[in-house]
Amino acid sequence: MKPTDHLPRTRWIAALALGLLAACARPPEPEGAAAGATTSITVKGSDTLVQLGQRWAELYMAAHPEATVQVTGGGSGTGISALINGTTDICQASRAMKESERVAVKEKRGVDPVEIPVALDGLAVYVHESNPVPSLSVEDLRALYLGQVKSWKEVGGPDAKVVLYGRENSSGTYGYFKEHVLEEGDFAPEVQTLPGTAAVADAVAKDPNGIGYGGVAYARGIRLVPISKEKGGEAVAARLEEVESGRYPLSRSLYWYTAGAPSGLAAAFRDYALSPEGQKVVSEVGYYPLRVGAAAPPEAPAQGGAASPGTDASP
Amino acid sequence: MPRRRRLETLAEGAVAAVAGTVVVAIGLIFVFVAREALPLLTDPAVWEEARPDRFFALAGEAPRSTWQPVSEDPRYGVWPLLVGSLKVTAVALAFAAPVSLGAAVYTSEFAPPRLREFLKPVIELLAGIPSVVLGFFALLVMASWVQDVFGLQYRLNGVVAGLALGLAVVPVVFTVAEDALRAVPRAYRDAALALGARPSQVALTVVVPSALPGILAALILGLGRAIGETMIVLMASGNAAILSLDPTVSVRTLTATIAAELAEVVFGGAHYAVLFFLGAMLFVITFGLNLFAEWWVARLRRRLAGLA
Amino acid sequence: MSAPPSPALPSLAAPRGARDRVVPALAAACAFLIVAMLGIILGMVGIGGWERLSWEFLTTAPRNGMSEGGIFPAIFGTSFLVLVMTVAVIPLGVTTAIWLHEYARPGALRTRAIRLAVHNLAGVPSIVFGLFGLGFFVHFVGGGLDEFLYGGQPVYGKPGILWAALTMALLTLPVVIVATEEALRAVPDDHRRASLALGATRLQTVLRVVLPQAVPGILTGGILAVSRGAGEVAPILFTGAAYYLPRLPTRVNDQFMHMGYHVYVLATQSPDVEKTRPLLFATVLALLALTFLLNLAAVLLRVRLRRAIRR
Numbered sequence: 040m041k042p043t044d045h046l047p048r049t050r051w052i053a054a055l056a057l058g059l060l061a062a063c064a065r066p067p068e069p070e071g072a073a074a075g076a077t078t079s080i081t082v083k084g085s086d087t088l089v090q091l092g093q094r095w096a097e098l099y100m101a102a103h104p105e106a107t108v109q110v111t112g113g114g115s116g117t118g119i120s121a122l123i124n125g126t127t128d129i130c131q132a133s134r135a136m137k138e139s140e141r142v143a144v145k146e147k148r149g150v151d152p153v154e155i156p157v158a159l160d161g162l163a164v165y166v167h168e169s170n171p172v173p174s175l176s177v178e179d180l181r182a183l184y185l186g187q188v189k190s191w192k193e194v195g196g197p198d199a200k201v202v203l204y205g206r207e208n209s210s211g212t213y214g215y216f217k218e219h220v221l222e223e224g225d226f227a228p229e230v231q232t233l234p235g236t237a238a239v240a241d242a243v244a245k246d247p248n249g250i251g252y253g254g255v256a257y258a259r260g261i262r263l264v265p266i267s268k269e270k271g272g273e274a275v276a277a278r279l280e281e282v283e284s285g286r287y288p289l290s291r292s293l294y295w296y297t298a299g300a301p302s303g304l305a306a307a308f309r310d311y312a313l314s315p316e317g318q319k320v321v322s323e324v325g326y327y328p329l330r331v332g333a334a335a336p337p338e339a340p341a342q343g344g345a346a347s348p349g350t351d352a353s354p
Numbered sequence: 355m356p357r358r359r360r361l362e363t364l365a366e367g368a369v370a371a372v373a374g375t376v377v378v379a380i381g382l383i384f385v386f387v388a389r390e391a392l393p394l395l396t397d398p399a400v401w402e403e404a405r406p407d408r409f410f411a412l413a414g415e416a417p418r419s420t421w422q423p424v425s426e427d428p429r430y431g432v433w434p435l436l437v438g439s440l441k442v443t444a445v446a447l448a449f450a451a452p453v454s455l456g457a458a459v460y461t462s463e464f465a466p467p468r469l470r471e472f473l474k475p476v477i478e479l480l481a482g483i484p485s486v487v488l489g490f491f492a493l494l495v496m497a498s499w500v501q502d503v504f505g506l507q508y509r510l511n512g513v514v515a516g517l518a519l520g521l522a523v524v525p526v527v528f529t530v531a532e533d534a535l536r537a538v539p540r541a542y543r544d545a546a547l548a549l550g551a552r553p554s555q556v557a558l559t560v561v562v563p564s565a566l567p568g569i570l571a572a573l574i575l576g577l578g579r580a581i582g583e584t585m586i587v588l589m590a591s592g593n594a595a596i597l598s599l600d601p602t603v604s605v606r607t608l609t610a611t612i613a614a615e616l617a618e619v620v621f622g623g624a625h626y627a628v629l630f631f632l633g634a635m636l637f638v639i640t641f642g643l644n645l646f647a648e649w650w651v652a653r654l655r656r657r658l659a660g661l662a
Numbered sequence: 663m664s665a666p667p668s669p670a671l672p673s674l675a676a677p678r679g680a681r682d683r684v685v686p687a688l689a690a691a692c693a694f695l696i697v698a699m700l701g702i703i704l705g706m707v708g709i710g711g712w713e714r715l716s717w718e719f720l721t722t723a724p725r726n727g728m729s730e731g732g733i734f735p736a737i738f739g740t741s742f743l744v745l746v747m748t749v750a751v752i753p754l755g756v757t758t759a760i761w762l763h764e765y766a767r768p769g770a771l772r773t774r775a776i777r778l779a780v781h782n783l784a785g786v787p788s789i790v791f792g793l794f795g796l797g798f799f800v801h802f803v804g805g806g807l808d809e810f811l812y813g814g815q816p817v818y819g820k821p822g823i824l825w826a827a828l829t830m831a832l833l834t835l836p837v838v839i840v841a842t843e844e845a846l847r848a849v850p851d852d853h854r855r856a857s858l859a860l861g862a863t864r865l866q867t868v869l870r871v872v873l874p875q876a877v878p879g880i881l882t883g884g885i886l887a888v889s890r891g892a893g894e895v896a897p898i899l900f901t902g903a904a905y906y907l908p909r910l911p912t913r914v915n916d917q918f919m920h921m922g923y924h925v926y927v928l929a930t931q932s933p934d935v936e937k938t939r940p941l942l943f944a945t946v947l948a949l950l951a952l953t954f955l956l957n958l959a960a961v962l963l964r965v966r967l968r969r970a971i972r973r
Contacts (some may be wrong), residue, residue: 379779456691464690473697
């Protein structure tokens with residue numbers, strides 16, 4: 040190496056790097072819930088809902104090129120804490136907000152959270168396709184997941200040990216199952232918790248003795264078990280009509296939450312999601328549209344009371 | 355030329371200051387991870403929900419040694435997670451240590467030069483596989499093989515996660531151990547051969563013992579890597595917090611717990627603080643391991659030097 | 663380890679007794695076991711992903727709930743991340759290495775402290791970096807900036823590329839330091855002495871004589887750091903990675919999609935396992951191709967460098 044003029048060149052590079060940093064670190068225009076006519080909003084929360092939110096965002100933005108809708112997942116809890124902390128405009132949740140969380144929103148944001156049911160979901164229970172068990176009652180499920188029943192034989196299946204699969208405790212699915220099936224009991228420690236619906240479905244598809252729960256999923260090798268409300272009662276499959284009519288015992292509303300009534304783009308996006316067009320997307324993605332009455336975009340922000348009639352979702 | 359000297363001094367000061375940020379950084383890491391865990395001690399509401407004195411309790415009313423953070427009665431028993439981490443790490447090392455040491459001995463002692471030139475970079479390439487890819491491979495492919503081969507009840511378990519983790523540990527141990535073996539002076543080998551020792555004797559009784567400090571350093575580095583790895587265990591271990599010494603059941607590790615649960619928690623709540631506590635604990639464990647390794651290896655080196 | 667002796671056994675000086683054959687054979691079996699496993703992983707990913715991997719796959723965004731389309735936003739996000747990371751880590755790492763090798767007194771307390779810190783930094787679990795990034799960069803620095811500049815509105819106090827990149831820079835710092843130092847070691851001392859003897863100052867010597875020769879080493883470090891940055895997921899889980907973004911990130915406080923995280927998402931989240939699988943394999947293949955090419959480049963550079971040292 041000739042010791043030529045490397046110093047000036049080094050200086051050049053340094054100047055370039057500094058300039059680059061400065062250009063990058065330019066303070067961006069503030070965005071977020073407070074600004075009125077925003078062209079960009081974030082939607083965050085439930086992994087169950089992220090597919091749906093993403094699809095809505097894709098289609099909405101195709102029709103409104105000036106708008107940006109950012110959809111991210113992470114779990115209902117993530118979305119709710121983001122709403123509390125003001126880092127998201129719309130929070131997607133597959134469970135209803137807890138009282139403590141409502142209080143936290145009020146405290147930190149100064150307004151009450153507004154609940155908007157956007158779709159229905161049937162919580163499916165999957166078993167391996169070779170598993171002959173004809174149906175399960177909610178009671179059976181509880182006994183299985185509390186760890187009280189350990190063999191398939193006791194719930195009408197073959198003589199084999201049950202392998203339990205479930206979702207991470209950050210998911211709304213976990214919360215719903217715990218509240219409505221386990222009646223707030225604790226999951227047995229043996230439940231293998233996997234970080235997504237696909238992971239659960241895939242695990243069950245490869246495990247002849249496995250059982251899992253989650254959103255309605257598609258995978259070769261799994262079968263959705265019909266569920267009955269009471270032992271010996273009529274078992275109902277997770278089908279559109281059954282979920283819509285509320286006969287399927289494991290259905291729930293999926294929600295959006297905003298801090299205060301949505302305005303600007305958030306309101307427009309909500310109207311789109313609740314419109315017949317938006318609700319059509321719901322069934323395309325694999326969930327169930329709100330009943331026809333509730334699907335019209337309401338003028339006033341939907342309150343908790345308007346929650347999807349016909350489901351036993353949440354208080 | 356006082357101006358020039360001033361520039362020199364200034365430059366040296368600046369360079370030294372930048373170098374110092376590494377120390378600052380490691381301090382900051384501990385301080386800020388621990389800071390987020392602090393409410394455990396200072397906030398009465400958090401204390402009420404997650405009492406640190408119960409984290410390691412083994413008995414008590416209701417089984418305290420369970421990890422059940424989302425519950426009417428949240429329990430933050432750390433034992434299942436700690437044992438889970440150790441179990442997976444043990445499996446990983448049981449697999450990776452002999453294999454990578456064997457490979458290191460082969461490449462440094464027995465392989466013909468051309469083969470060595472091929473083997474070393476190729477094995478080091480294993481380090482270029484992102485851990486999420488190893489996790490993916492373990493979840494989709496390896497889990498079924500392992501279940502079939504060993505006839506295990508759980509498809510995702512400590513063995514699968516441990517073996518996949520082992521793949522991540524292999525290049526770490528191999529590289530450092532091989533360097534240590536190569537660093538043994540040629541003269542040792544020649545002397546032993548001249549005395550009539552056979553090549554395998556030379557390798558096992560002369561070269562390996564001389565390289566022992568480096569080999570130990572390699573193993574401890576691998577150990578640290580195994581304890582701290584996240585994505586592989588998150589995807590392949592099944593994540594059930596069972597307190598058991600059996601590696602063939604599903605396990606939940608410290609790292610996977612943090613990765614899976616932190617997204618959910620409300621900032622500043624008890625659960626949040628506990629997860630940061632786990633992080634601080636991981637930091638202390640790996641930091642301690644490193645310091646210990648450093649001290650131990652230095653001591654061994656001195657001793658070997660004394661003997662030689 | 664009962665694999666048969668490999669065909670590539672070297673000729674040993676007249677092996678006497680079974681032990682002399684067993685030891686090298688076992689050792690060789692270990693080496694080839696590792697190579698075989700590497701081959702199996704690469705083969706399965708290659709076969710599974712090749713079919714779907716196409717130019718279109720690399721240049722389009724995911725569609726239809728990730729069951730169709732490509733991974734362009736993830737490639738873009740990864741590039742953005744590693745660019746910002748490199749800008750942060752290279753000056754910091756190179757300067758630290760220069761101090762350690764050119765200025766520091768070996769054995770001094772300060773030198774030992776910094777070396778110890780570098781070693782320990784390399785041993786900190788990646789998830790702890792993620793926690794640190796969240797606690798320090800996002801909440802403390804970002805939150806502080808927001809209090810100060812934007813009256814508490816979340817602009818920087820939320821996960822974004824800048825914070826993820828800085829977290830990643832810290833994680834890859836030891837890689838750059840070690841590689842740079844190795845390169846500095848390869849520069850013959852004669853060159854330094856010659857430069858100093860000609861009246862050059864220490865700074866001039868470092869900048870004009872030593873550093874230019876160390877460029878391949880620095881490059882190696884940079885490449886390895888980039889490869890880590892493209893594949894590590896744990897540090898960015900809480901500091902900026904997003905599941906899906908409809909628009910490419912343009913600012914440093916935007917969230918981003920990332921190839922490693924995308925693999926995780928596709929492997930665990932999609933509701934339609936069968937439809938996603940080909941995409942998953944193709945994404946893994948693309949990620950592996952990227953990190954492998956980077957690592958290969960680094961390994962080759964390093965081999966050349968090590969030859970230079972031995973000379």
